[in-house]
Amino acid sequence: MVNIQSLTFSYQKKKPLFTGLNLQLEAGHIYGLLGKNGAGKSTLLKQIAGLLFPDSGTCEVMGRPSALRQPAFLQEIFLVPEEFYLPKVTVKQYVKVYAPFYPRFDETAFNSYLQEFDIPGSQRLTEMSYGQKKKVLISFALATNTRLLIMDEPTNGLDIPSKSQFRKVIAAAVSEEKCIMISTHQVRDLDNLIDSIVVIDAHQIIFREEVQTVTEKLTFKTVSHLEDTPHILYADTSLRGHTVITKNTGEEHSKMDMELLFNAILKNQSSIREIFR
Structure with a gap:
C-alpha cells in the first residue's frame, strides 16, 4: 500500500528532518503514528499524500509516486489534516461539490456518520464549532471509501463522547482492502483501536510492530x-x-x-x- 525507501527531506538544508527513512504500510491495518513534538509526524503524512516532496529517496502509494498526485492516486487517498478550511456552504452543498471526486463515495454511510455524531446536514459549515467541523470532515473521509485514509490529530477538538464515537466508526470502517494511518499526541484516544504502532524519532522510524x-x-x-x-x-x-x-x-x-x-x-x-x- 505505502512504500517509502531511503527518504530524505528537510525544510532547511542544514537541518534534515528525515534521513534515509524507510516505512512500509499494508492494507487491512489501522496504524498509530506516534512521536514527540517536531518529530515530523505531520510532514510524513504530507509526504505520503503528495503534498510535500522528498529531497531524495522514494514515496509510493499503491505503486504510484505520491508526488505526482495522479488522478488515480487522488481517488484512493484522503487526508484529514489537523488544521483545515471548510467553505461557507451547507453540509449537503459540500457533499454535492466534493463527493464526485471519489468514485465510491457512499452518501448513505455519510449521513449515518453525521447521525452518529449528531450533526445536522442543513447547517452551514462556517456556523459550526471546530469540533463539529472536524466530525463532518471525518464523516466525509470515511464515506469516500478510499483505500488509504490518513488522519492527523483527528481527536483534537472532540469531546469525550465524540472520541468514543470516533473509535466506533473507525473500527467499523477498516477492511482488508483499506489502510488507515492516524497520527496523534493523545495516545489514549487510540487505545483498543489501532493494531499496529509506528514511532518516529531522531529522523528515523525507530519502532514498527503489530x-x-x-x-x-x-x-x-x-x-x-x-x-x-x-x-x-x-x-x-x-x-x-x-x-x-x-x-x-x-x-x-x-x-x-x-x-x-x-x-x-x-x-x-x-x-x-x-x-x-
Missing part, C-alpha cells in the same frame, strides 16, 4: 514495589503504584498501555529493540 506482537513480547502491569519485579524495562509511578513494562517470559497476557510503551521506546530504545529483533 499490537499482537507487542503483547506477546512485553507485559504491562501495575505493581506495589519495583524491587519485587524482575526484568523491568520501564516504570511510571502514580498514586495507584508503579505501572511497569517487563519482558514477557511466561506467555502472560496483558493489555497494552500505549502511552507507557511510547515512553519506554524513547527512554530505553536499545533494550526494546533487542527484544523485537
Whole structure:
C-alpha cells in the first residue's frame, strides 16, 4: 500500500528532518503514528499524500509516486489534516461539490456518520464549532471509501463522547482492502483501536510492530514495589503504584498501555529493540 525507501527531506538544508527513512504500510491495518513534538509526524503524512516532496529517496502509494498526485492516486487517498478550511456552504452543498471526486463515495454511510455524531446536514459549515467541523470532515473521509485514509490529530477538538464515537466508526470502517494511518499526541484516544504502532524519532522510524506482537513480547502491569519485579524495562509511578513494562517470559497476557510503551521506546530504545529483533 505505502512504500517509502531511503527518504530524505528537510525544510532547511542544514537541518534534515528525515534521513534515509524507510516505512512500509499494508492494507487491512489501522496504524498509530506516534512521536514527540517536531518529530515530523505531520510532514510524513504530507509526504505520503503528495503534498510535500522528498529531497531524495522514494514515496509510493499503491505503486504510484505520491508526488505526482495522479488522478488515480487522488481517488484512493484522503487526508484529514489537523488544521483545515471548510467553505461557507451547507453540509449537503459540500457533499454535492466534493463527493464526485471519489468514485465510491457512499452518501448513505455519510449521513449515518453525521447521525452518529449528531450533526445536522442543513447547517452551514462556517456556523459550526471546530469540533463539529472536524466530525463532518471525518464523516466525509470515511464515506469516500478510499483505500488509504490518513488522519492527523483527528481527536483534537472532540469531546469525550465524540472520541468514543470516533473509535466506533473507525473500527467499523477498516477492511482488508483499506489502510488507515492516524497520527496523534493523545495516545489514549487510540487505545483498543489501532493494531499496529509506528514511532518516529531522531529522523528515523525507530519502532514498527503489530499490537499482537507487542503483547506477546512485553507485559504491562501495575505493581506495589519495583524491587519485587524482575526484568523491568520501564516504570511510571502514580498514586495507584508503579505501572511497569517487563519482558514477557511466561506467555502472560496483558493489555497494552500505549502511552507507557511510547515512553519506554524513547527512554530505553536499545533494550526494546533487542527484544523485537
